[in-house]
Structure formats: C-alpha cells, structure tokens
Amino acid sequence: MMIMTQLFYLSLTIFLVGLFLRIYRWFKLDIGPSDTHVPAGRRAKSVLCGLLKTVFGISAVKALIVFIADAVLQLRVIKQDFVRWLMHGLMFFGFIGLTLMHALDGQITEPLFSGYISTVNPFYFLRNLMGMMVLVGVALAVYRRVKINRLRMTTNHVDIIAIVILFVIIASGFALEGAQIISEPIFDDMAADYMGTDDPEEVAPLKAYWAANFGVMVDALEMDVDEQVLEEGLSLHEESCMQCHDRPQSAFVSYGLSRLFAPMASFFNDVRMDVMLWYLHFIACFAGLAYLPFSRLFHMIVSPLSLIVSAVSNPKETREQDTPAKATQRAMALDACTHCGACSTHCSVGPVFQLMGNEAILPSEKLLLTFSMAGNNQLKDQELSRLSDGSFICTDCYRCTSICPSGINLQDIWFAARRQLEKNGHPAPYLRLRRQNGHVIHAQSDEISAAIARTDADEMPWMAATAFATCFECQTCTNVCPVVACHPNPGEALKLLPHQIMHAVGLGLMDLAMGATMIWDCTTCYKCQEQCPQGVQVTEVLNTLKNLAWRKDAQSRSTSPEKATA
Amino acid sequence: MTYALFLGCKIPYYLAHYGTSTRAILKALDVDCVDIEFNCCGYPTRMLDADAYLFSAARNFALAEARGLDILTPCKCCFGSLQHARHWSQEQPDLKARINRLLAEEGLHWTGTANVRHLLSVLIHDVGPDAIAAKVRRPYKGLKIAPHYGCHALRPSKVTRFDDPLAPSIFEKLIDLTGAQSVQWNKRLECCGNPLWEKNSSLSVALMNQKLADAKLSGANYLCVACTYCQIQFDAVQHLQAAQNGNGLKLASILYPQLLGMSLGCDAATLGLDQNKLDIGGIENFLDQSKSLADDGPALTRTL
Numbered sequence: 050m051m052i053m054t055q056l057f058y059l060s061l062t063i064f065l066v067g068l069f070l071r072i073y074r075w076f077k078l079d080i081g082p083s084d085t086h087v088p089a090g091r092r093a094k095s096v097l098c099g100l101l102k103t104v105f106g107i108s109a110v111k112a113l114i115v116f117i118a119d120a121v122l123q124l125r126v127i128k129q130d131f132v133r134w135l136m137h138g139l140m141f142f143g144f145i146g147l148t149l150m151h152a153l154d155g156q157i158t159e160p161l162f163s164g165y166i167s168t169v170n171p172f173y174f175l176r177n178l179m180g181m182m183v184l185v186g187v188a189l190a191v192y193r194r195v196k197i198n199r200l201r202m203t204t205n206h207v208d209i210i211a212i213v214i215l216f217v218i219i220a221s222g223f224a225l226e227g228a229q230i231i232s233e234p235i236f237d238d239m240a241a242d243y244m245g246t247d248d249p250e251e252v253a254p255l256k257a258y259w260a261a262n263f264g265v266m267v268d269a270l271e272m273d274v275d276e277q278v279l280e281e282g283l284s285l286h287e288e289s290c291m292q293c294h295d296r297p298q299s300a301f302v303s304y305g306l307s308r309l310f311a312p313m314a315s316f317f318n319d320v321r322m323d324v325m326l327w328y329l330h331f332i333a334c335f336a337g338l339a340y341l342p343f344s345r346l347f348h349m350i351v352s353p354l355s356l357i358v359s360a361v362s363n364p365k366e367t368r369e370q371d372t373p374a375k376a377t378q379r380a381m382a383l384d385a386c387t388h389c390g391a392c393s394t395h396c397s398v399g400p401v402f403q404l405m406g407n408e409a410i411l412p413s414e415k416l417l418l419t420f421s422m423a424g425n426n427q428l429k430d431q432e433l434s435r436l437s438d439g440s441f442i443c444t445d446c447y448r449c450t451s452i453c454p455s456g457i458n459l460q461d462i463w464f465a466a467r468r469q470l471e472k473n474g475h476p477a478p479y480l481r482l483r484r485q486n487g488h489v490i491h492a493q494s495d496e497i498s499a500a501i502a503r504t505d506a507d508e509m510p511w512m513a514a515t516a517f518a519t520c521f522e523c524q525t526c527t528n529v530c531p532v533v534a535c536h537p538n539p540g541e542a543l544k545l546l547p548h549q550i551m552h553a554v555g556l557g558l559m560d561l562a563m564g565a566t567m568i569w570d571c572t573t574c575y576k577c578q579e580q581c582p583q584g585v586q587v588t589e590v591l592n593t594l595k596n597l598a599w600r601k602d603a604q605s606r607s608t609s610p611e612k613a614t615a
Numbered sequence: 616m617t618y619a620l621f622l623g624c625k626i627p628y629y630l631a632h633y634g635t636s637t638r639a640i641l642k643a644l645d646v647d648c649v650d651i652e653f654n655c656c657g658y659p660t661r662m663l664d665a666d667a668y669l670f671s672a673a674r675n676f677a678l679a680e681a682r683g684l685d686i687l688t689p690c691k692c693c694f695g696s697l698q699h700a701r702h703w704s705q706e707q708p709d710l711k712a713r714i715n716r717l718l719a720e721e722g723l724h725w726t727g728t729a730n731v732r733h734l735l736s737v738l739i740h741d742v743g744p745d746a747i748a749a750k751v752r753r754p755y756k757g758l759k760i761a762p763h764y765g766c767h768a769l770r771p772s773k774v775t776r777f778d779d780p781l782a783p784s785i786f787e788k789l790i791d792l793t794g795a796q797s798v799q800w801n802k803r804l805e806c807c808g809n810p811l812w813e814k815n816s817s818l819s820v821a822l823m824n825q826k827l828a829d830a831k832l833s834g835a836n837y838l839c840v841a842c843t844y845c846q847i848q849f850d851a852v853q854h855l856q857a858a859q860n861g862n863g864l865k866l867a868s869i870l871y872p873q874l875l876g877m878s879l880g881c882d883a884a885t886l887g888l889d890q891n892k893l894d895i896g897g898i899e900n901f902l903d904q905s906k907s908l909a910d911d912g913p914a915l916t917r918t919l
Contacts, residue, residue, distance in 0.1 A: 397654050398655045398660070400655075401664070404664065442660060444625070445628070446628065477813075479663070531825075532818065532822075570815050572808065572810045575771050576770065576806075593665070599664060600664075
C-alpha cells in the first residue's frame, strides 16, 4: 500500500504543478496582436482588484447566484438543449457525489454522518446510483458526439480522452465491487474480522447463507446445505454482519456485474481479480487527478470562474476598450471551454462550413486554432490563412457568446484574433483578394484561371454565357454607377469601368476583368443591372468575378502553400 | 397574420432596438411573429462563395417551411439575399436539388413554398394603409422625413419585386401615414455606402456623405430607413465620422418602426429612441400634443 500512497502524492504533485502552469498561462498568453501585450503584473493586479471587489462588494451576491444557477444547475443550458443538460447533470452530480461521498469519505462523509459505513445504505446504494448516473451521462455524450453532425465533425482526441477517463474510473469501480461480491477470499477475511474466527467449520453456515443469498461464489463447502444450515447462517449473519453490511443487491450495478462474473469465479478468486481491479481503479483515479489540469475536465474549475467573471464584468464594453482584465479573461477561455460544441451548433455561419469545409469557421474549432496561433505560433502560413478565412466569415452576431454555457466572451476573442491576423499579414479574405487582384494583369496568366474560366459557366448560373453576350457597349452601367461617379478620374482609380469589364468578360478575358479594382469597390447597389437596356446581369457578373478570384486563390494556395501568403 | 421573424446577424446585438421596435409595431398592428433560430442570410459569403451563400439562404427557407410560415425581415440586405436565392432556385432546378441533398443531412427540405417579405411590404400590402391609419393615435405635425430606400430591396426589381425600381412610392406612403411629410430628394435611391465599410472605408464614407448633403438640402429633419445596414451606416458610421473628424452632424437617421411606433403610441423605451448613436429624441417634439393617448381606445403604455 506504501506504493499507492506514493503514487497518490505523485499525482497530487503533478496536479498542482499543472494547475500552476495553466493559471500562469492566464497571465502570460496574448490573444490578440503582440503590441497590445499586457504584462503579467498588470493582469495580476487587475484580477486581484476584481476579485476583492467581487468578494467584498455587492457583486458577491451576483457571483453566488451565477455560480448556483449557471455553473451548478446549468440553467442556461436547460432551455437550449435538454438532452445536453441532462447529460451534463448526470455526469456532474454523479461524479461530484462520488468524489465527495466515496473518494473523500474519510474527510467528508465520516465526520458528517456518524454512522457512515461504506457497505450500509444509503451509502452502499448511492455509490451505485451515482456511478450509474455518470455512465448514463457518458453514454449520452458518446451518442450525441456520434449522432449530431457538427459535433461528430468537431470531436477530437481531447474530448475522447475526457470521456474515456470518466468511463474507466467508474467502470473499474463497478467491476471492482462486482469482483468483491463474488470473492470467497474476501468473505473469509471479513468473517475472520467480524465473526472473530477463521475456523472453516464455524464459518460454514454463514458462508452457505451468503452463497445462497448474496452471491458469494464458494469453491467447495464441506457440508450439505439444508434449511437448517441456512437458518443457522441467517442467525450468524444477523449477529455478525447485518449491522455493517446491507444486502449486496443494494449495489445494483455491481451486483448485476457479479452475476456476470459468477461463471468465472474460481478464476477470479485464483488470480485475485478483486485486487487487480482495486489497483486499476485507484491508478485510474490517480491518473485522472494528475491529468486533470491538462484535460477537458479542467473546466470543472475554470468554467464556474469564467461564468462569474463574465457576469460581474460589463459585457457591453467589448470592442473598443481593451483592459488588462479582458486580456486575462481571453487567456482563460480555452481552459473554461468544455468543447461542448454549443457555439458551433448554433453558429449563424455554421452552414457555410458544410460547403467550405474550413473548420476555422466553427467557433469551437476557431478557438483551438486561435490559441495555437497565440501560443508559440505553431501554425503554418496555410493554416493561418484558413484561420483568417474562418475568422472573417464570422458576422459578429454574438450568438456564440450569448449561448456559451461556460460564459466565455468568444466574440471578444474573435475581435482580438482578427486584429492579430491582420497584423501578421492575414487580413480579411476580401481585402487580401482585393490587394492581390486590384491591378490589371494583361496576360492570361496560368492554367488554373483558364480552367476556372472554362468550368464556371456551368457551375454558376448567373455566369451563363448569355448573361453578357448581348451587351452593346452603351455604357449605361458605367454612367449610373455611384462608385464611378465618386472618382474624378475613374478609369485610373478603378482600372476598368463596368462596361469595359462586361466587354472583357464577353471576350473571355477573366484575368483582365478580375484585375479591375472596380469589382472590389462595387457596392452591389444593382443600379447598373437594373438600368441595363439589354438585361445584362452586370452586378452578378462582378459578384461572380469575385467568386472566381476566391476560387482561384484557394486553388493556388492548395497547390503551392508557400506562395500563398507572400 | 403570422410570420417567422428573421432578424439577421446584426440586429440581436448591434441594433437590438430595431428588433424591439419592429416587434412593437407588429404587435400593435396585430401581426404575429414566431421566432426560429435562423442562420445568416448568406449575404456576407456571397461575394466569395456563391454556393455557400445559397445553402445558407436555403436553409432558412427550409426552417420556415417546416413551420409552414413565410419569412418577414426588417433588413433589406437579408431580404434581397433571400429573394435572390428563391429566384435562382426557380431558374436552376439542379442547383436546388444539390442544396436539398445537403439539407437532407439535417432532415431539412426546401420546396420553395415559403416566401420572404420585407417589413415595409407587409405593412403596406398585408396590413394595409387604412388599418395603419386607424391605429395612429398621435400623428406628427410639421415633421419632414427623407426616406432612404435601400438598394437590396429595390434592385434588381425582377428578382426582388419590392416596388417600382425607378419611381418607388411605398416608403413615402408609409411615412405620410404617421402624419409626417415625406420629402423628395435626388439621391433617395442611391447606395448608403455600407457594403464597402471596412473594405474601402473612405469610399464608403464618401458615398454616405454625398447622400447626407443631398438629404440635408431637401429640408428634412431626419432620414428614415428600414434596413439594418443602412441604419448602421447612417447612425454608427456617421457618428464615428463625426467623432473622428469633428464634422458637424449632418442628419440623424430614424428607423421606420421607431417613427411609426411613436405615432402608434408604443413605449419610447421599447422603440429604443435613446439607443441610436445620433440623438433622435427631438422627434417627440413633433408629435401632435393636442391628441392625448388616453382619449380613445384601450390605453397603450407610453411615457412622454
């Protein structure tokens, strides 16, 4: 047992070091451009001030309410998604219940309940009930991750590890108890302890009684078991066992398992399976403790904190002001995130992901990538431009922020991340394309654009050849264009004017047309299209050219990743 | 009359009072709204990936169809974007089939039965001028309003079918119903400039300033809009410009539901009169003080 004590302290040490490293990161990490870096000292000061204000101010009440309503009872989830609420509630209350009542029984349950004995009800039964709650919660989690489209696509190894840890801890506990129920050696030990004898003959009636009623698998009983023996066993049971041991059937899951193990009882008893499972259960718990600060389960500590912080801080001061407290709040976000996927399933632009396939569109994934970018810039240029595409497709609807069960101000993170991306040469895709294309290329450049020009008429309905073939160069489109009218010398500023673009497209000169600043400065007011006497869909042609530039850019990036961001 | 209310991405957070004021006037006019968790109309992705845009738009229709409702939106860009999707789906059955294959992954289907209506169309065609006029309790007196039409509802008219693209009139009619006087101005059908904001911001502001100067010449007290993005431009962007460059404020913009709501006797706080970046509180001075709300009909709560 010495080794287990040492293992426990080792796990506790790893847990504490991990805790420190995680919290240290809150004061160190910058989500946002590096020139807005807030030193750890100032962050710590702001956090300390905020903490004192919250604890000793009126917000303490608010914080308490938020803690109970949003962190413990998860009231904001219940309306959103009942199954998710149920799943979390089962796992949370089951696991916390087991931790307090079972794992910390010496520290908590015993002092609280003078008559506490682990094998007496309600504790005997409750342990199984709580374990079962966790297992049902785990099953629901797995089901949701498989069944719901966007959740399945975003599930990663960290989520799987969290679920596996929970499962192994609980399942090994049940298996351990099941193996104990059938174990004859354990029966013998306990009989020696509580009956005060290890004389097989004296113990035999009790053993027969336990074998007949409580599932102990006895190898060979050297007597005939009849009514009388069982009655004798019953009185021995009442005398020596009953006060401290309820019927094992109370542990309904473990007892069920023990029936499953029963055919293998002699093997179990020979190899002392109960001892092996005991080690497995304890080592699983210690491993869980050590790994906690590095796992998704760390949210147990940080999510309530995040909920309270966002409740007591003013959410309206998001975009303009960037305070030290907010820098810390942003850096905490990944630890508070449970990767539950609520943001991604409700995201306004989530459907776009189904077509573009860029995971950086989905908030839950964008958060992971944003932290990779902030960490030590492990992202390659290609990944950064994908992150940029995903980040700038966001329409700032704040739905993710308002829906996050952990109270993370995601929108604030997106703003900061975009500032960082802009600074690092990954601006909004529209601006990147405008810059890349906003000059006239007179030659038909490469094969890609030729291929695009050939295929797109089929794929984009408004780009059908007839759309511009009827143009007779009356220049109405150019004459009514408010953008053209804004420039004293529009030909120079816009490179090509709308009617010239129509002509270029009519001739199949896509690169020439795409190079006109005009297409990027079009306001899409549709005056040109409305007034065209020939019914040319002028604005749609400009829109399509932007689509072509985007597609061409995506193709060139996928073929030569290094050139892409140059 | 029941519609699925489509607020779009910007209203819930940035322009919450456009949402609350729209709900307030619809309630006052006995139009019921159902809230569905829609996604983005697709407009922002349309410039990059038209397929992704169409899918976004189609998914909203599929959601509305599942409830058997038409969509009502107060945003002209959302309106235009959704109307375009309907238009192309009718022109291109293949496209629709492709989108339906993707929608089927979520158990959704887009048949094309649901329509999209802009707020102003619903007011003028479905509720009707008479019904609105009957509910106006406190008309404005001496208030001049410059209506700004908004491009994406008006054009391309073959697709949007909103009003006469060259000589539209429904907005003027709706403004006049409140007792205010709609004024004609040269640039009333031009772009507000917002689509270029943060893409080419100086051009965006130049377009806006041309309009503001022209509207000012018309003698209007306020601009009036019925579009999320036009309001962001004329309110937030104009406010930002004034703060940065010290330009005198030229003309504040009021949302149509705010204008109508005040004359219907809706609560000023619900209409969010104090939520605009540029002060529009002065609008209350134009309300006909001789007509008291308590005089007729059931009392609508309102604080003056």
